[in-house]
Amino acid sequence: MKFKEYSIFLLLMLNLPASYMLYSRDKDPTINYSNGAAVEALNMNSGKWIWQSIDGPENTWACFRKSFELTKIPANAMTKISVDSKYWLWINEQMVVFEGGLKQGPTPDDSYYDQLDIVNYLRTGKNTIAVLVWYFGKDGFSHIDRGKGAFFMECELNDTTIISDNTWKIKVHPAYENTSGDNPNFRLPESNVRFNAQKDNIGNWIDTDFDDSSWPNATEKGTPPDSPWGSLWLRPIPQWKNSGLLDYSDLSVTLPYTTTSTTTISAKLPYNVQLTPYLDIGAPAGLVIDIRTDAYEPSNNVYSVRAEYVTKSGSQQYESLGWMNGHYVYYKIPAGVTINSLKYRETGYDCEFTGSFTCSDNFFNTLWIKAQRTLYINMRDTYMDCPDRERGLWWGDAVLEIGEAFYALDRKSDMLAKKCISNMVDWQKSDNTLYAPVPSGNWDRELPLQTLASIGQYGFWTYYLYSGDTSAIDDAYPHVKEYLNIWTSDIDGLINHRGCGWSCDGPWGWSDWGSNIDERLLDNCWFYIALKAARDMAVLTNNETDTAIYDTKIQSIENNFNRVLWQDEHYKSPGYSGDIDDRGNGLAVVAGLADSSKWPQIRTVLANKRHASPYMEKYVLEALYIMGYENDALDRMKRSDRYAPMVSNDVTTLYENFGNDGTFNHGWSGGPLTLLSQYAAGVAPETAAFGIYHVFPREGELTGIHSVIPSVKGTIEVNIEKNRSNYALNLNSPPGTLAKVGIPKYPYADRIVDLISINSTEIWHDGSLTGTTEGVDYIGENTRYYIFSVVPGIYNFSATLTDKTATLNNINPSPFELRIHSNPANEKLIVSDNVKLKQIQILKNNPCNESN
Secondary structure, three states: OOOHHHHHHHHHHHHHOOOOOOOOOOOOOOOOOOOOOOOEEEEOOOEEEEEEOOOOOOOEEEEEEEEEEEOOOOOOOEEEEEOEEEEEEEEOOOEEEEEEOOOOOOOOOOOEEEEEEEEEHHOOOOEEEEEEEOOOOOOEEOOOOOOOEEEEEEEEEOOOOEOOOOOOOEEEOEEEEOOOOOOOOOOOOOOOOEHHHOOOOOOOOOOOOOOOOOEEEEEEEEEEOOOOOOOOEEEEOOEEEEEEEEEEEOOOOOOOEEEEOOOOEEEEEEEEEEEEEEEEEOOOOOEEEEEEEEOOOOOOOEEEOOOOEOOOEEEEEEEEEEEEEEEEEEEEOOOEEEEEEEEEEEEEOOOOOOOOEOOOOOHHHHHHHHHHHHHHHHHHEEOOOOOOOOOOOOOHHHHHHHHHHHHHHHHHHHHHHHHHHHHHHHHHHOOOOOOOOOOOOOOOOHHHHHHHHHHHOOOOOHHHHHHOOOHHHHHHHHHHHHHHHHHHHHOOOOOOOOOOOOOOOOOOOOOOOOOOOOOOHHHHHHHHHHHHHHHHHHHHHOOHHHHHHHHHHHHHHHHHHHHHHHHHOOOOOOOOOOOOOOOOOOHHHHOOOOOOOHHHHHHHHHHHHHHHHHHHHHHHHHHHHHHHHHHHHHHOOOHHHHHHHHHHOOOOOOOOOOEEEOOOOOOHHHHHHHHHHHHHHOOOOOHHHHHHEEOOOOOOOOOOOEEEEEEEOOOEEEEEOOOEEEEEEEEEEOOOOOEEEEEEOOEOEEEEEEEEOOOEEEEEEEOOOOOEEEEEEEEEOOEEEEEEEEEEEEEEEEEEEEEOOOHHHHHEEEEEEOOEEEEEEEEHOOOOOOHHHHHHHHHHHHHOOOOO
């Protein structure tokens, strides 16, 4: 079986598809509310916020109904719905939205609204809208509580307008209760869901013919933009993907099954799933069934969400609507219950697993796939650190997740990245600090280094570079500028540390989990990375006058970083007494502060020091790739104190910490996904939106790679196979791009390229051009590659190898040290869309510019 065929087979086998500290409730005087440009804000004049007469209480499930007549069906029926906090919508007894609404809010004072066309659910005559609203009623790391439950709706139907007002009927659902015992930890705004079917006397309330005349009318609580919900902002991400009810992969009993004693039934899921559990049983009244997953207790005495169902007498079906996640659902069922069916519904962010990576070593295939699954389980209202313990937008995690999504998912995922950027900058405080997680009601502390990472080249700028979306940078840049001005310089011309411990006042100076953290070293690397991104943002947003400020600060760090922090064989801050920090040494390479003369010594550091958690490990591994030590990177990933235990276990996602510790689905652990696609397969953009991109493989000991990259321009597919005699690289490059393809000079340390053919035409031999082929031009060479430019199309590069004594790890090349060969054909390249002749001239005339 050829490698490409094998890789596709392996992908199908392994990569299962994706079905998919408290504030006052008054306006916080430390928050800057000025920015409202990121998404559309809507102030209605007719629809009302409605609820029951009292404002809450916490964990309330309220039923709303409205009936109306239509003489004809309109051409469309655009409907706007906003709630605090989640809703389920039926029209004429048909489910329209399963869990609508986003957690509060786009700003500390405003709310989101959903917009949908309901025309396909309408009919002539009587129509009925039924809405179930879940009001959380408490703060969390992903939600700010407004103190009042609320529902808003407005729908235009030709001459008829349906609005939420006091003509609607409302009834608090009597069957929803609070659980006793352990409840979710304070980071989660969601409560456990307990449904007492004995109290479910509300009837078939979603039915069109249901008699709601005895229900009270709703109470009007205000009109947008009245507080506490403020202006309404259009939901910037899709509604959730919904699989419908599915059978579990396996059950620990054979159904139907009748319990004779309390029995816990284990229901296996195909992978780590965001789900709502379902049961179909026969039972006597008053028995309590406990439902939870294997993710319920991610660490000692820190609980996620669970559900309880109290039986009524007879046959009954129930689906618990509060989503949970895990690999297994555990139904703890008392004696005397007949279980007819157990199912689940998978919901999640609406995108597809369109990216892939497979190679000749199954270890990395499994690691990449687990990283992809970890990425997806951490997407919903925001990018999350974990879906069980916190569900919070910690930006250290989000930086890594956004980078992974460009290689792993379709481009609908970009909308979530943009929402996260908007949330962060629109929660900026009046003292100009940026903090995360947001939106949040019980957290407001800045994490300085995570913030620098988010606004730097790996966060906001990566989103722009891969997507080409300038609007996010337009909105974010003023906030980035204000935030960077907070930071001050020390007497050495470097940056002062910001932050202190977990329990102190002020910024939380967290850098990473683990020990031997050289804070001053990390501070200056992250600040330098943020400065370079800010400078690029200033140019992009036509604020070139700001570049002088950044240039001065950049120059100060460049002048003093090595003078102060380099200690002959490694980086180590004066006064720092811990062991040499692999994180800081690696990040100095990634930032571009460590020149190539220091790489051999830093390589030794990274070979012997492994203090980084999975959060910072990505940057350590990236440093090895940048320095040209790709085999070191592959070897480090495989170590027993790195990713080997995560790869070998049965869990489909990645743990929070090495040693399989912490949550088993932590967002920051997937960095190898990006590295394998970006460096091993070699694909990365050089100009925004892949107008110009390169394929510079660093496959190392891997003898085959097949990579699919779902770029904004279209699918990029790369297939690499090598042996001692031949190096083959096949590229399918999409419209609107110019690709720079590097054929490695030394696919093996002792074998060098002798002859290169493209699409069966010999084009290069023994250091000289020997032919041409349409759409291809020879750009030049550096110490690693012979480099060609290609217009969109399919290209098969084939290189023959010959003996050549060389030690690749002694080369330590810079990818920007090109030697250009004169080629007038460069001036004739024509590429569609946004790749202009000017860009080609940039390649030709300024090859050493690091922007390329």
